[in-house]
Amino acid sequence: MRPTDTRDPDYFHKVVDCQWACPAHTPVPEYIRLVSAGRYDAAYMVNWWSNVFPGVLGRTCDRPCEPACRRSRVEEGNGEKPQPVAICRLKRVAADHKGEVAAQMPKPRPRNGKRVACVGGGPASMTVARDLALAGYQVTVFESDPKPGGFMRSQVPRFRLPESVIDEECGFITELGVEFRGGTRIGSLKDLLAQGWDAVFVGSGAPRARDLDLPGRKEAAAHIHLGIDWLASVSFGHVEKIGRRVIVLGGGNTAMDCCRSARRLGGEEVKVIVRSGFDEMKASPWEKEDAMHEGIPILNYHVPKTFEHEQGRLVAMTFELVRAEFDGNGRRTLVPTGAPDVRVECDDVLVAVGQENAFPWIERDIGLEFDRWGLPVLGAASLQSTLPRVFFGGDAAFGPKNIIWAVAHGHEAAVSIDKFLQGEDVNERPPPMVTLVSQKMGIHEWSYDNEITREQRQVVPWVAKELALSSIKVEVELGFDAQAACKEAARCLNCDAQTVFLKDACIECDACVDICPMDCITFTTNADEAELRKRLSAPALNLSQDLYVSDHVKTGRVMVKDEDVCLHCGLCAERCPTGAWDMQKFLLQTTKAGPGCRSKTTLGAAA
Numbered sequence: 260m261r262p263t264d265t266r267d268p269d270y271f272h273k274v275v276d277c278q279w280a281c282p283a284h285t286p287v288p289e290y291i292r293l294v295s296a297g298r299y300d301a302a303y304m305v306n307w308w309s310n311v312f313p314g315v316l317g318r319t320c321d322r323p324c325e326p327a328c329r330r331s332r333v334e335e336g337n338g339e340k341p342q343p344v345a346i347c348r349l350k351r352v353a354a355d356h357k358g359e360v361a362a363q364m365p366k367p368r369p370r371n372g373k374r375v376a377c378v379g380g381g382p383a384s385m386t387v388a389r390d391l392a393l394a395g396y397q398v399t400v401f402e403s404d405p406k407p408g409g410f411m412r413s414q415v416p417r418f419r420l421p422e423s424v425i426d427e428e429c430g431f432i433t434e435l436g437v438e439f440r441g442g443t444r445i446g447s448l449k450d451l452l453a454q455g456w457d458a459v460f461v462g463s464g465a466p467r468a469r470d471l472d473l474p475g476r477k478e479a480a481a482h483i484h485l486g487i488d489w490l491a492s493v494s495f496g497h498v499e500k501i502g503r504r505v506i507v508l509g510g511g512n513t514a515m516d517c518c519r520s521a522r523r524l525g526g527e528e529v530k531v532i533v534r535s536g537f538d539e540m541k542a543s544p545w546e547k548e549d550a551m552h553e554g555i556p557i558l559n560y561h562v563p564k565t566f567e568h569e570q571g572r573l574v575a576m577t578f579e580l581v582r583a584e585f586d587g588n589g590r591r592t593l594v595p596t597g598a599p600d601v602r603v604e605c606d607d608v609l610v611a612v613g614q615e616n617a618f619p620w621i622e623r624d625i626g627l628e629f630d631r632w633g634l635p636v637l638g639a640a641s642l643q644s645t646l647p648r649v650f651f652g653g654d655a656a657f658g659p660k661n662i663i664w665a666v667a668h669g670h671e672a673a674v675s676i677d678k679f680l681q682g683e684d685v686n687e688r689p690p691p692m693v694t695l696v697s698q699k700m701g702i703h704e705w706s707y708d709n710e711i712t713r714e715q716r717q718v719v720p721w722v723a724k725e726l727a728l729s730s731i732k733v734e735v736e737l738g739f740d741a742q743a744a745c746k747e748a749a750r751c752l753n754c755d756a757q758t759v760f761l762k763d764a765c766i767e768c769d770a771c772v773d774i775c776p777m778d779c780i781t782f783t784t785n786a787d788e789a790e791l792r793k794r795l796s797a798p799a800l801n802l803s804q805d806l807y808v809s810d811h812v813k814t815g816r817v818m819v820k821d822e823d824v825c826l827h828c829g830l831c832a833e834r835c836p837t838g839a840w841d842m843q844k845f846l847l848q849t850t851k852a853g854p855g856c857r858s859k860t861t862l863g864a865a866a
Contacts, residue, residue, distance in 0.1 A: 260785060260786070260787065260788050260791060260806065260808045260817075261808070262808055262809055262810040262817075263805070263806075263807050263808050263809070265759070268690060268691055268693040268847060270805065271693075271695070271755075271757050271845040271847075272284075272691075272693075272845070272847050273804075273805060273822075274754060274757060274805070274822050274825075274845075275287070275288065275754045275755045275845065275847075276324075276327040276328060276329055276754060277324040277325075277327055277328055277344075277346055277754070278324070278755070278847065279327065280323045280324050280326070280327035281309075281310075281323060281324045281663065282323065282663050282664045282666070282667035283309045283310045283311075283663055283666050283667045283670065283849075284309060284667075284691075284847065284849050285305075285306060285309035285310050285324075286305055286309065286755070286846060286847065286848070287324060287346055287751075288751055288753050288754055288755040288756075289305055289755065289846060290302040290305040290306055290349075290350070290353060291344070291346070291349055291748045291751045292707060292748070292751070292753070293305065293353070294349050294352055294353055294744055294745075294748045295708075295744075295745050295748035295749060295751075297741065297745075299352070299353050299356040299357045299358070300357045300358055300360050300363065302352075302353035302357075303353040303354055303357040303360055304360065304363055305353075306350055306353060306354075307360075307431070308848070308851075309848075309849070310350075310663060310666050311382070311385065311386050311389060311428070311432075311666050311669070312382060312411070312428045312662065312666065313350050313351075313353055313354045313428070314351065314354035314355070314424040314427065314428055315382075315411055315420060315424055315425060315428055315662065316347070316350060316662060316663060316666075317347060317348065317349075317350035317351025317352070317353070317354050317355075317738075318351055318419055318420050318424070318736070319411070319415055319419060319420055319662060320347050320350070320661070320662065320663050321512075321543055321661040321662075321663065322346065322347045322543070323663070324346045324347075325343040325344070325345075325346055325347065326343065327343075328343030328344050328346065329752050329754055329823075329824075329825075330342070330343050330344050330750055330751070330752055331343040332801075332823065332824060333752070333777065333824050333826060335713075339715075342715070342716035343716075344716070344747065344748075344750045344751050345716055345717060345719070345739075345747050348719055348738065348739055348747070349739070349744060349747060349748060351738050351739075352738065352739050352744040354424070355738050356741065356744075361431075361434075364431060364434070364435070365393055367392050367393050367394075367395060367435050367436055368393065368394055368395035368853065369395055370395055370396075370397060371394075371395040371396060372397075373395075373396050373397065373457045373458075373680050374396070374397045374398075374399070374455070374456050374457050375387075375391055375396050375397070375398045375399070375456060375457060375458045375459070375460065375676060375680075376398075376399050376401065376451060376454075376456040376458075376459045376460070377398060377399070377400045377401065377459075377460045377462060378401050378445050378448075378451070378459065378460065378461045378462065378463050379400075379401070379402060379409055379461070379462040379463035379464060379653075379655070380400050380401075380402030380404065380406075380407035380408060380409050380429075380439065380441070381408065381409020381410055381411065381462055381463075381464050381653060381654075381665060382409060382411060382462075382653065382662045382665040382666050382669065383460075383462035383652040383653030383654075383655070383656075383665040383666070383668050383669040383672070384400055384402075384409070384460060384462035384652075384653070384669070385400065385407060385408075385409075385429060385432050385669070386652075386665070386666045386668075386669025386670060386673065387460045387462065387652065387669045387672050387673045387676070388400050388432055388437045389431075389432045389435060389437070389669075390669070390670060390673035390674075390677075390851050390852040390853075391673050391676060391677065391852055392432070392435040392436050392437050393435060393851075393852070393853065394673075394677055394851075394852045394853035394854075395853075396676075396677075396680075397436075397438075398436075398437045398438070399437075399438040399439075399440060400437060400438070400439045400440065401440050401443045401444075401445050402439065402440070402441050402442075402443065403442065403443065403444040404441060404442070404495075405441040405442050406425075406426070406429070406441055407425075407429040407432075407433070407439055407441070408425045408429055409462075409464055410464055410487075410654075411425055411662060412425050412494065413487075413490065413491040413494050413495070414487050414490045414491060414494070414513065414516070415516065416490065416493070416494070416516050416519065416520050416731060417494070417731055417732045417734070418519070418520075418523065418727065418730075418731060418732065418733055418734055418735050419516070419734070419735065419736075421732075421734055445620055446620050447620055447622065448461075448620060448621045448622060448625065448627070448649070449622045449625050452625070452648075452649075456648075457648065457680055458648045458649070458650065458676045458679060458680060459648060459649045459650070460649075460650045460651070460652065460672055460676065461621075461635075461649065461650070461651045461652075461655050462651070462652050462653045462655055462665070462668075462669070463618075463655045464653060464654045464655055465614040465615055465616050465617075465654035465655065465658060465659045466487075466614075466616075466617055467614065467615050467616070467617035468485035468486055468487045468488060468610065468611075468613075468614055468615075469610075469612050469613040469614065469615060470485060470610060471508065471563060471610055471612060473563060473564065473565055473566055474564075474565045474566065475565050475566030475567060475568050475573075476566055478566075478568045478571060479566045479567075479568040479571065479572070479573040481571065481573075482502070482572070482573035482606065482607045482608065483566065483573065483607075483608045483610060484607065484608070484609050484610065485609075485610050486507075486509065486513045486514065486516075486517045486609050486610055486611030487513060487611070487614060489517065489609055490513070490516060490517060490520065493520055493524070493731065498524070499524065500524050500525045501521050501524045501525050501526050501606075501607050502525070502526065502605070502606025502607040503525065503526065503527045503528060503606055504526070504527070504528045504529075504604055504605045504606045504607075505518070505521045505526040505528070505529045505530070505605060505606065505607050505608070505609065506530055506532055506576055506603060506605045506607075506608045506609070507521065507529065507530070507531045507532070507608075507609045507611060508532055508533075508563060508608065508609070508610050508611060508612055509531075509533065509610065509611035509612040509613070510531070510533035510534075510535055510539070510540030510541055510542055510557075510559075511540070511541040511542050511611060511613070512541070512542050512543060512546050512661075513611040513614070514531055514533075514542065514609075514611035515531075515542050515546040515547065515549070515550050517609040517611050518530075518531050518550055518555045518609075519549065519550055519553060519555070520731060521607075521609065522553055522554070522555060522728055523728055523729075523730065523731045524731060526607075529555050530555065530556055530557075530558060530603065531550065531555060531556070531557045531558070532557075532558045532561045532563070532576075532578065532603070533557065533558070533559050533560075533561065534559075534560070534561060534562045534563070534581070534593065535559060535560070535583075535593075536559050536560060536583055537557060537559045539583075539591075540557075540559075549735070552724075553724065553727070553728065560580060560581050560582060560583070560593070560596075561578035561579070561580065561581075561601060562578060562579045562580075562581050562593065563576060563577075563578055564576075564577045564578060564579050564600060565577045566608070567602075573605060573606065573607065573608065574604060574605070575602050575603060575604045575605060576602075576603050576605060576608065577600045577601065577602050577603075578600060578601045578602075578603065579595060579600055579601075580595070580596045580598045580600070580601060581593040581594060581595055581596060582594060582596050613659070614654070614658075614659045615633070615658070615659075616633055616634055616654070616655060616658065617633075618633070618635075618655075625646060626645060626646045627644050627645055627646040627649060628644075628645040632658075634656070634657065634658060635651050635655075635656065637651055637656060638675075638685065638686060640671065640686065640688055641671070641675040641685040641686055641688075642656060642668060642671055642672045642675055643675055643679070643685050647679065648679070650672045650675055650676055651672070652665065652668030652669050652671070652672040653665035653668050653669070656668055670849065670851060670852075673851065673852040674688070674689070674850065674851065674852050674856045676852070677852035677853065677856055677857070678856060678857065681857055683857060683858055687858070689850040689855065689856045689857075690850070691847050691848060691849045691850055692847070692848045692849075692850065692855070693845070693846070693847050693848075694844075694845070694846045695757065695759070695843045695844070695845055696843060696844050696846075697841050697842070697843050697844075698756055698829075698842045698843065698844050699832075699841065699842065703833045705756070705829055705842055706844075707753050707756055707842075707844070708749070708753075709753065709756070709827070709828050709829045709842075711752070711826055711828055712746075712749045712750055714746050714747075714749060714750055716747065716750065717739060717743045717744075717746055717747040719736050719737065719738065719739060720736075720737045720738075721735055721736060721737065722734070722735060722737060752826055752827050753827050754827055755844055755845045755846065756827045756829070756842045756843070756844055756845075757827075757842070757843050757844070757845045758807075758820065758825060758827065758829075758831060758832065758840060758841075758842065759840070759841045759842070759843045760807070760809055760818055760820070760839060760840055761838070761839050761840075761841070762809045762810050762811075762812050762818065762839070764837045764838055764839040765809075765812050765813070765818070765837065765839040766813075766836070766837055766839075767782060767812055767813060767814055767816070768836065769782065770834045770835060770836065771831035771834060771835055771839075771840055772796065773834075774830045774831060774833075774834040775796075775830065775831055776826060776828065776830065777797065777821075777824045777825060777826055778795070778796035778797035779795070779796070779797065779799075779820055779821040779822075779823070779824055779825050780796070780818065780819075780820050780831060781794060781795045781796050781818075781819045781820075782812070782816045782817070782818055782819075783795075783816055783817065783819060784815070784816055784817070785808075785811070785816075785817045788806065791806060791808070791819055792806065792821075794819070795819060795821055797821070797824070799821035799823060800823075801823040804821070804822045804823035805822050806819055806820065806821060806822070807819070807820040807821075807822055808820075827842070829842045
């Protein structure tokens with residue numbers, strides 16, 4: 260193998276698995292260390308720069324960082340399944356325990372005379388608005404609802420996300436000089452463009468729910484509700500009760516929000532019924548667990564067939580029982596079991612089987628192309644449409660995902676808009692800002708705590724079940740207190756404290772090999788990757804994790820380190836007599852809109 264090019268910012272970035280997995284690339288270990296030190300304001304601001312909505316995401320994020328966490332690959336588990344660090348909940352700790360951070364918010368650059376319109380007040384649009392306002396643009400957000408937040412406000416129930424959290428974090432954005440026009444629905448993109456906006460960002464979400472066209476659907480329509488529309492009605496106080504027996508159709512997070520909301524609005528017998536297997540459900544594992552904890556059963560492999568009604572009143576649904584069969588390529592087919600259909604009595608049905616984009620307000624004769632799925636044709640990185648001054652992001656760009664992806668899209672779209680309005684190529688994406696700083700403070704002392712705790716994952720306390728189910732507005736999770744947060748933060752392995760090898764200082768004494776608790780360092784003759792992975796002291800079987808390979812040391816061998824199970828404990832560096840190993844903190848900050856994203860030529864001309 261060729262020596263690892265550690266100058267490539269992606270190399271050490273990938274070693275910080277949690278940050279690499281986060282769509283917004285939040286510096287996770289950095290803010291976790293700040294939480295452990297009780298520096299909640301600083302931890303909040305680290306999050307705010309990356310993911311914009313720390314308090315919201317600390318409660319609602321889909322947590323792509325946690326499955327990637329190295330802790331779950333190296334922890335013994337004490338007989339239980341090893342658990343990742345509770346990264347999401349530590350984000351909430353920073354938000355809940357912070358003080359007054361308004362004074363720490365950055366000041367926008369002077370206005371540059373350019374005007375940008377954002378359609379929709381959800382996380383993607385608000386991220387674009389924040390980034391561009393800081394860069395000197397006049398940004399106006401148009402939202403059909405009275406207040407900003409989009410689906411964070413309308414579709415996430417208050418028992419998961421208090422409205423005060425949304426108000427505060429959207430307020431941080433509008434206070435930067437962003438104009439918010441609530442209660443304003445855009446009915447024509449052509450008319451909006453005619454108003455002279457220099458650029459338009461579309462972050463209108465995926466507002467249309469998929470329905471089920473089954474026998475009885477029209478006749479029983481009064482008691483069959485589309486999930487996202489029903490959740491919005493609940494959120495804005497238009498719906499305050501539901502029937503005693505409720506069926507929720509669908510296996511995603513919207514279905515989980517529907518069933519738990521129904522339980523709080525009078526549903527005594529609430530069931531979730533899905534056509535797939537339980538493990539195939541799109542809902543996050545913890546969302547399913549929370550629903551079942553509240554006494555809501557999930558029936559799988561039930562395919563809906565009919566809505567039964569009596570004189571317009573819904574009385575039941577019938578389902579065909581199926582099983583999953585897989586072909587040689589792993590593709591699944593649902594086949595009937597031959598068992599009799601199942602009849603489930605109900606008073607109301609909530610249909611949460613998916614969402615799709617709807618752009619009736621975008622004319623098809625203005626040069627903006629759509630693909631066969633009804634999604635805009637976009638540059639994959641730039642998010643620019645075929646109409647150059649129109650950009651998309653969030654669910655409106657690629658279909659329904661989640662808040663953290665919408666934020667990531669917002670950052671990228673803001674960079675594109677900035678470059679476009681400065682006359683630059685939107686496809687030339689600037690590299691991130693990266694620093695590597697030694698953590699050495701003495702012969703055997705580092706500026707971070709490198710002790711590996713055996714503490715198990717902390718359990719987040721809940722309010723009493725009876726109280727939680729008594730109101731749609733009682734927040735279920737209480738969050739960590741300072742003591743639990745400190746214990747949980749100590750579980751982080753500081754994966755951003757990178758083991759950096761200096762081959763010219765190595766005398767090949769093998770002290771690092773001997774001391775490594777994970778057997779992840781080996782000195783051997785070079786070979787191709789497949790062979791090297793077999794030669795390590797402990798074979799490197801996780802192909803998704805890189806090998807750190809040095810150039811030839813004095814004997815002609817190479818140093819090979821398996822990044823997969825490294826604890827970043829620093830023992831190799833402490834034991835090395837020549838300083839060939841060093842622990843260096845890697846910090847990556849993605850480039851945001853503003854001078855940092857522009858070419859030197861443009862900056863020189865502006866100066």
